[in-house]
Amino acid sequence: MLVLLFVLSVLALDSVLLPGELDAQPRKPQTASELVTYNGKDREAMLYAGAKTEGKATWYTSLAGDSYKAMIKAFETKYAGVKIEAYRTNGGEITNRMVEEAKAKRAIVDTIETTESNLMFQREAFLLRPYHSPYFASYPEDAKVKGERGLYFWGTARESYIGFGYNKNLLPKDAVPKNYQGLLHPALKGRMGLTLDDTSNKTIAGILKTHGPELVKKLKGQDISLHTIIPPALLDLIASGEILAGAAIFRNHVIVAQQKGAPVEWVAMDVVPTNVGGVAIAAQPPHPHAALLLADYLLGPEGQGILEKYHYGNGAKNYGFKKWRPERDLPLDKYEKELERWDKLLKETGRKGA
DSSP states (O other), X not given: OXXXXXXXXXXXXXXXXXXXXXXXXXXXXOSHHHHTTOOOTTHXXXXXXXXXXXXXXXXXXXXXXXXXXXXXXXHHHHSTTOEEEEEEOOHHHHHHHHHHHHHTTOOOOOEEEEXXXXXXXXXXXXXXXXXXXXXXXXXXXXXXXXXXXXXXXXXXXXXXXXXXXXXXXXXXXXXXXXXXXXXXXXXXXXXXXXXXXXXXXXXXXXXXHHHOHXXXXXXXXXXXXXXXXXXXXXXXXXXXXXXXXXXXEEHHHHHHHHHTTOOEEEEOOSSEEEEEEEEEEESSOSSHHHHHHHHHHHHSHHHHHHHHHTTOBOTTOOOSSXXXXXXXXXXXXXXXXXXXXXXXXXXXXXXXXX
């Protein structure tokens, strides 16, 4: 009997880890604060296992058209058992929604993908949590925004480039501008349009940056029509010949229109104002494993491949023109004041269109 008790006690001791051995066994991260710093080799498998338990991620995005639907389908196919509940709207509405949810102390959103100016506001309102992604290493520093402890508040998932779009059948080749100064060509007088939105505001900012207020003043003589429509609708007017050109047209919209047979072209100006869509994590994500798994997917090669199919630019690539982000490194309050100034100049530059 004594021998049996001795054997059992030895077996019991053998099954118990000593303090030093306990320290050697890494505990898997569970909380959001632990998960956002994790960079182990098993990161994807660990996040996927946790995400399957959570069952879903709630994604707020301002991706346009079918691109976000294609992203959801590809993600759910790869990570079976993890559903994406998406809320798609413009960046301002995403920010407003997050603010209201924070006031009500309702943690709903996990992962955010929207424009940088809105991410700036969300960061200032303490609505975002900086995080690590293994894919940040492949992005240049100007394509991500630093947080503390070597983490980042967001990384660039997509870029859209603003330049000069025109009807190639109607605008003479020698009238196609190579820079903002070329917008003064006589062939463009009375035949050029701009949209009354932040896209055109950023074009005004680009002109100010490269040529100063003198060129903005001279543009008043070009009789530019101002339209309360979105940039793709202005491109439709260009394709139909109602106007010849626009100085605040997105490159990806032109590519899509070309594929449909529209006689339109796009050229870069001195600088190319760039709309950036960044990927961020909510301050209190209710599904932290799934939140980070989705963020990694958006920033990684598979997610980037999907976005490139929809003609979004990649923050890590050089397209042969000078990208410029007007909001980059500006404090939020100063950026808002600059937007007001650009908007005022825009309205003074043209006349209201039809």
